[in-house]
Structures are given as structure tokens and as C-alpha cells.
Amino acid sequence: MSAPAMIGRDADLARLNERLDEVRAGAPFTVIIGGEAGIGKTRLLREFEAGLPSDVRLLVGQCVDLGSVASPYSPVKGALRTLVAEEGADRVLDAVGPGRAALVALLPELAASDPLTAAPTAPPAAGAATSQLHEAIAVLLETFSREHPIVFVIEDLHWIDAASLTLLRFLMRALGSSRVLTVLSYRTEDVTRGHPVRAFLSEAERDRWVERRELSRLTRGQVRKLARSLIVDEAVSEQVLATVFRRSDGVPFFVEELVGIDGCRDEGEVPDTLRELLLARYERLSESAQELLRLVSIGGVCVSHSLLAAVYRGSADELDAAARESVLGGVLTIDGQDYAFRHALVREAILADLLPGERARFHARYAEAHEAAAASDLK
Ligand SMILES: Nc1ncnc2c1ncn2[C@@H]1O[C@H](COP(=O)(O)OP(=O)(O)O)[C@@H](O)[C@H]1O
Ligand SMILES: [Mg+2]
Incomplete structure (x- = not known):
């Protein structure tokens, strides 16, 4: 259902790899990828991740759309759990130093390996616990990045919980000399005025170790190429390709949907609105x-x-x-x-x-x- 080859993102991919080379040489960097829904942010990141050299450690966290009930730190936990799985709880606890209690509170599965915190103790005051946790995560990333450069991905920032966003702010200052490439993505149209990520982005903009990139819509030629790679029928008409370009607005996800429902073959059957296009497959089901x-x-x-x-x-x-x-x-x-x-x-x-x-x-x-x-x- 998705195209075998990624189309038209060579410059973005090359940029990420250049930044990784710089990070490898010893300074952290953050790349923020913005773009509308369906434009290919996830695809770009997956291709970048798939091409990473084998000595690079990849930690990925995904923000999810749970409205105000988003549980604190869930994308961060996702990323750190990979580190724990790869290095083992003991090495992680050894590396973390004084912040271990805060880290164990975040990832309770570490408690089993930690003699110091296995016995329940009074939790530290909320503010102190937060700064200890921030410190602990910075120390972990910094320490492990000395062995292997780290690519730390947090996807879909528009859904991020407040606690994770505060942590990201902190990390962008605290990772001074670590070899960490942070890659963040967000959906442009969801980060409206007043959204907490809006302020985060404008702050980040002033930082010289941060680069923001917007993924643009595909050109007519790129849409043709994408549609051709998805349509099995060799003899696809020019008219169909023109329709796909017009209706998709150059958004790869819509290209896929248009080609996937056979509507694109016949002008009359192409869904009129975006909503109809998005519901087309759903409406065919029982x-x-x-x-x-x-x-x-x-x-x-x-x-x-x-x-x-x-x-x-x-x-x-x-x-x-x-x-x-x-x-x-x-x-x-x-x-x-x-x-x-x-x-x-x-x-x-x-x-x-x-x-x-x-x-x-x-x-x-x-x-x-x-x-x-x-x-x-x-x-
Ligand atoms: N440059 C591209 N070339 C080919 N397919 C693409 C490209 N960008 C996105 N796609 C496909 O379009 C769909 C939507 O892309 P996705 O990365 O999920 O968008 P986003 O994360 O920006 O919402 C996916 O199936 C993806 O494989
Ligand atoms: Mg995505």
C-alpha cells in the first residue's frame, strides 16, 4: 500500500545525515521537522532510521493523541525503555548517578535491579523529583552517547504532554557536549496560536544548535512518480495522473488513498471532499x-x-x-x-x-x- 521508494526528500535526508556527522564529532544538535498531516514526516524519519550506521543508537518515542489525559512522559518512557532493553537495568542504573530514585520512579521495572530503591522510601517533593529526573535523563543520554552517538526521536510533538515538553526544553540546554542528535516532528496545522509547542518552537528558533525544516508538498512530477510506483497498471492514463495530482494537492498520503481506492480511474468517482476521501475505505466495510x-x-x-x-x-x-x-x-x-x-x-x-x-x-x-x-x- 505504500510506495517502495521515498520520493523527493533527498535534501531532507541528506541534511539529517550531515547533522548526524556533526553530532558524531562531539556536539549535540536538534532537528525539528514540521509539515502537514500526511506529508511524509514519519516516512522521512523511518528512512533516516533505516539507513543509520550500525554504531548509532536509536531511541524513539511517540506522542499520542489522548487529549488532556496524556500520561506524563509517555514518549520519553518509550525511548528510555529501548535503552534499558539494550543495556540492561544494571548498566543504566550505574550510569545515572544521583538521579536513580527519580529514574526508578519513572520506570518502575528498574526497581527490581536496584537495591537502593527496592525498599519503598518517601518520594521526594514534586519539584525536586522533577529536576532530579531531568538531570538523570540528561546524564544517561550524555554517558551512553560517549560510547555510541544517539539519535533521539520524539514524533508528533503536537500531542506531547506538558511534562515531556518541559524535559525537552531542559535537554536542549543540558546536553552540552554529548553526542545526541535530537529529532522532533510536529504537525504544522495542529500547532495553532496558544499551543504550548508554539512557544517551544519560537524559543528553539533562537538556538544555533537547532534547525527547523518544513516538508513541502510534492511537485507535479513527484506526484506522477509516486502514483506510477503505486499503480500496477502500466497503461495508466495521463488524465488519471492529472486527477491524482489535482486532488491530492501533492500530499503523499492522499496520493496513496486516491490510487488505493479505484476512484482515481474515473473522474466521476473521485470523492469530492477530503472527508469523503478519508472515509472511502471505511465506508466499503461491513x-x-x-x-x-x-x-x-x-x-x-x-x-x-x-x-x-x-x-x-x-x-x-x-x-x-x-x-x-x-x-x-x-x-x-x-x-x-x-x-x-x-x-x-x-x-x-x-x-x-x-x-x-x-x-x-x-x-x-x-x-x-x-x-x-x-x-x-x-x-
Ligand atoms: N516522499 C514520499 N515518497 C513516497 N511515499 C511517501 C512519501 N512521503 C510519505 N509517503 C507515504 O505517505 C503516507 C503518509 O506519510 P507519513 O509519513 O505517515 O505522513 P506524516 O507522518 O507526515 O503524517 C505513508 O504511507 C508514507 O509511506
Ligand atoms: Mg506521522
């Missing part, structure tokens, strides 16, 4: 698959199978059948134990389509499932 997707959309871009099973009202077989149909229909993808929308834009279109009553009921089921999970954790 009612039970659509209902499942509406339920998933309330849970987020990505929902684990176990959570979904807890909020779903039908049988396990029905759930599997509806999920399978959604995957085959190109709306959901499977990511380990999770179901994820193929793109956040599709989730947002489905979410916007929910009836108010349905929305309230689904929300209530997720709330119940979260409560039940929390209660069983406490037992």
Missing part, C-alpha cells in the same frame, strides 16, 4: 467492521488488543472477524499486540463521524476498562 472502527477511534490512533477486547460488546470471534476485515480493507494495521489506524487522519475522520450518543457510550466503556485495569493492578 456495518460490524465500521462499528468496531468507531469504537477503536475513541481509544486512539493505536489500541491494544486486550483493551479493545475489554470495550467490545460482541464475542471474541466477532471481534476478530471485524478486525480482520478492517485490516484487509486497509483501514487498520497490526503493530505487535496493537491495532493502529493506517494514518491518524483516518482515525480523525471516523471520530468526527460518530454520533453524540455513541461517543458518550464508547467513552464510558473505555473509562470502565481503564478503571478495571487500574483496580487489578492494585490487587
Whole structure:
């Protein structure tokens, strides 16, 4: 479903690699990639990551769209868990120095390896704990970057929680001589006036160790190339290619969607609006698959199978059948134990389509499932 080759981002990719070379020589740097939804931020990062030399350590954190309930530090935890998995809890705790209690509080799985904190102690005051944690994470990145340069990616900053954003601010000052290339991405149209990331970006702009890049829309020629690589039919007409260019506005995700639904073959069938385009695959599915997707959309871009099973009202077989149909229909993808929308834009279109009553009921089921999970954790 996605194009085998990335088109038209050579300069961006080259820039990231140049910055990595500079970082390798001994100074940290931050690259911030902005662009509209579907323009190819994730794709660019995946290609960069896939081409990293083997001595570079990659730590990736993903911000998720959970509104105000976004749990503190979740993207940071994601990134640090990779480090713990690769180095082992003992080495991580040894490296971290005085901030170990703060780090163990963030990643409770470290406690088992830590004789000092295994016994419960009174937690430090909130402010002190925060600065200890910031310090601890800076020390970790700095220490491990002496062995291997680190590429530290945080994707989709427009959804970042306040605690992680404060940490990023701190890291941009604190990583003085470490070999860390921080790469951040954000969706331009979501960082509106008053969004906390807006202030972060303007501060970052003044820093000479920060570079901001905007991914532009593809040109007519690039869209042609992309569409051709997606259309199996060799004899695709010029008219179809022209339609794809016009309707996609040069956004790669829309090119994929237009080519993927056979509407692009016939001018008459091309969805009129963006919303229709985003819902085209969804609307071809059975009612039970659509209902499942509406339920998933309330849970987020990505929902684990176990959570979904807890909020779903039908049988396990029905759930599997509806999920399978959604995957085959190109709306959901499977990511380990999770179901994820193929793109956040599709989730947002489905979410916007929910009836108010349905929305309230689904929300209530997720709330119940979260409560039940929390209660069983406490037992
Ligand atoms: N330059 C490109 N060449 C080919 N395919 C692309 C390109 N940019 C994006 N895509 C494809 O378009 C879709 C949306 O891209 P994605 O990286 O998810 O966008 P974003 O992260 O900016 O929302 C993906 O399936 C991706 O593989
Ligand atoms: Mg993305």
C-alpha cells in the first residue's frame, strides 16, 4: 500500500545525515521537522532510521493523541525503555548517578535491579523529583552517547504532554557536549496560536544548535512518480495522473488513498471532499467492521488488543472477524499486540463521524476498562 521508494526528500535526508556527522564529532544538535498531516514526516524519519550506521543508537518515542489525559512522559518512557532493553537495568542504573530514585520512579521495572530503591522510601517533593529526573535523563543520554552517538526521536510533538515538553526544553540546554542528535516532528496545522509547542518552537528558533525544516508538498512530477510506483497498471492514463495530482494537492498520503481506492480511474468517482476521501475505505466495510472502527477511534490512533477486547460488546470471534476485515480493507494495521489506524487522519475522520450518543457510550466503556485495569493492578 505504500510506495517502495521515498520520493523527493533527498535534501531532507541528506541534511539529517550531515547533522548526524556533526553530532558524531562531539556536539549535540536538534532537528525539528514540521509539515502537514500526511506529508511524509514519519516516512522521512523511518528512512533516516533505516539507513543509520550500525554504531548509532536509536531511541524513539511517540506522542499520542489522548487529549488532556496524556500520561506524563509517555514518549520519553518509550525511548528510555529501548535503552534499558539494550543495556540492561544494571548498566543504566550505574550510569545515572544521583538521579536513580527519580529514574526508578519513572520506570518502575528498574526497581527490581536496584537495591537502593527496592525498599519503598518517601518520594521526594514534586519539584525536586522533577529536576532530579531531568538531570538523570540528561546524564544517561550524555554517558551512553560517549560510547555510541544517539539519535533521539520524539514524533508528533503536537500531542506531547506538558511534562515531556518541559524535559525537552531542559535537554536542549543540558546536553552540552554529548553526542545526541535530537529529532522532533510536529504537525504544522495542529500547532495553532496558544499551543504550548508554539512557544517551544519560537524559543528553539533562537538556538544555533537547532534547525527547523518544513516538508513541502510534492511537485507535479513527484506526484506522477509516486502514483506510477503505486499503480500496477502500466497503461495508466495521463488524465488519471492529472486527477491524482489535482486532488491530492501533492500530499503523499492522499496520493496513496486516491490510487488505493479505484476512484482515481474515473473522474466521476473521485470523492469530492477530503472527508469523503478519508472515509472511502471505511465506508466499503461491513456495518460490524465500521462499528468496531468507531469504537477503536475513541481509544486512539493505536489500541491494544486486550483493551479493545475489554470495550467490545460482541464475542471474541466477532471481534476478530471485524478486525480482520478492517485490516484487509486497509483501514487498520497490526503493530505487535496493537491495532493502529493506517494514518491518524483516518482515525480523525471516523471520530468526527460518530454520533453524540455513541461517543458518550464508547467513552464510558473505555473509562470502565481503564478503571478495571487500574483496580487489578492494585490487587
Ligand atoms: N516522499 C514520499 N515518497 C513516497 N511515499 C511517501 C512519501 N512521503 C510519505 N509517503 C507515504 O505517505 C503516507 C503518509 O506519510 P507519513 O509519513 O505517515 O505522513 P506524516 O507522518 O507526515 O503524517 C505513508 O504511507 C508514507 O509511506
Ligand atoms: Mg506521522
